[in-house]
Amino acid sequence: MSSSNKPVLGIIxxxxxxxxxxxxxxxxxxxxSPFGETSDEFCFxxxxxxxxxxxxxxxxxHKIPPSELNFRANIDALKRSxxxxxxxxxxxxxxxEDLPPGTxxxxxxxxxxxxxxxxxxxxxxxxxxxSMAKPTCSRLGDAVMAACEGLDIKVVRGGTYLVxxxxxxxxxxxxxxxxxxxxxxIGMTNMPEAKLAREAEICYASVSMVTDFxxxxxxxxxxxxxxxxxxxxGNAGKARGVVKNIAPLVSxxxxxxxxxxxxxxxxxxxxxxxxxxxxxxxxxxxxxxxVLKR
Ligand SMILES: CSC[C@H]1O[C@H](OP(=O)(O)O)[C@H](O)[C@@H]1O
Ligand SMILES: Nc1ncnc2[nH]cnc12
Numbered sequence: 348m349s350s351s352n353k354p355v356l357g358i359i360x361x362x363x364x365x366x367x368x369x370x371x372x373x374x375x376x377x378x379x380s381p382f383g384e385t386s387d388e389f390c391f392x393x394x395x396x397x398x399x400x401x402x403x404x405x406x407x408x409h410k411i412p413p414s415e416l417n418f419r420a421n422i423d424a425l426k427r428s429x430x431x432x433x434x435x436x437x438x439x440x441x442x443x444e445d446l447p448p449g450t451x452x453x454x455x456x457x458x459x460x461x462x463x464x465x466x467x468x469x470x471x472x473x474x475x476x477x478s479m480a481k482p483t484c485s486r487l488g489d490a491v492m493a494a495c496e497g498l499d500i501k502v503v504r505g506g507t508y509l510v511x512x513x514x515x516x517x518x519x520x521x522x523x524x525x526x527x528x529x530x531x532x533i534g535m536t537n538m539p540e541a542k543l544a545r546e547a548e549i550c551y552a553s554v555s556m557v558t559d560f561x562x563x564x565x566x567x568x569x570x571x572x573x574x575x576x577x578x579x580x581g582n583a584g585k586a587r588g589v590v591k592n593i594a595p596l597v598s599x600x601x602x603x604x605x606x607x608x609x610x611x612x613x614x615x616x617x618x619x620x621x622x623x624x625x626x627x628x629x630x631x632x633x634x635x636x637x638v639l640k641r
Pocket of ligand 2 (some may be wrong): 437439441487511516517533534535558559560561562570575
């Protein structure tokens with residue numbers, strides 16, 4: 348296995364972030380995937396010398412709801428585009444008084460409560476189990492923190508993101524229960540995105556931008572889209588600043604990630620070579636080609 352890497356930064360823009368500024372050599376192109384259609388064309392470009400691939404998660408115009416996102420196509424096509432590091436930018440509700448709207452949380456854990464999504468690239472004919480103990484990349488998380496410096500952002504390192512199915516917001520009982528579980532923020536999209544990035548051996552970090560206090564908060568009867576959008580508009584400019592600043596930091600990621608994200612499949616595949624379904628092997632040529640080709 349080669350111990351070096353040519354970093355390509357992938358940005359998955361969430362609600363409110365449908366394009367990014369400051370890219371040069373820009374071209375929007377559809378990338379095909381055996382897993383189906385991606386949310387939109389990808390925007391290829393560069394920030395300085397760093398190649399960047401941007402995908403608006405819900406499509407330009409926000410057309411696809413969380414449960415209908417084709418997470419597998421998105422991650423597979425990012426892998427096919429050479430992406431080594433994914434920065435996910437997401438709007439979230441806060442489950443803590445000390446994380447008010449406007450705060451950016453570089454989350455490092457997830458509780459996955461989604462139930463209507465395909466969560467793995469692997470299935471009958473090719474079985475694999477990757478570790479999700481540490482679902483985000485600490486090296487990329489360090490870069491996000493450094494990228495926030497000087498941008499007048501209240502940023503917190505670490506936190507647990509509860510991923511709900513949606514599209515409705517939580518009931519009061521659910522919101523209170525998630526607080527008791529020790530979760531910090533709530534959203535609808537980072538799973539199975541983070542699981543699939545791990546299976547595809549791509550480093551993944553999520554900057555979660557708090558837009559509201561969810562419904563548990565005494566001053567905050569219910570979450571409304573109006574409220575979320577008002578805060579989002581304020582946050583999107585700051586998120587673009589983070590993207591601009593992180594690109595030169597990711598360009599230094601020329602050695603493989605020491606946290607192991609980029610070698611996650613090394614001991615994960617269970618199916619013996621002679622029992623593997625050739626069609627599955629072909630379908631997984633981008634995601635798992637590194638370990639399947641041997
Ligand atoms: C517009 S509020 C609900 C919506 O926003 C978040 O999406 P994203 O993570 O892509 O920013 C949340 O998860 C919901 O999908
Ligand atoms: N309160 C909330 N619950 C779920 N997803 C969200 N996205 C933004 N705010 C949210």
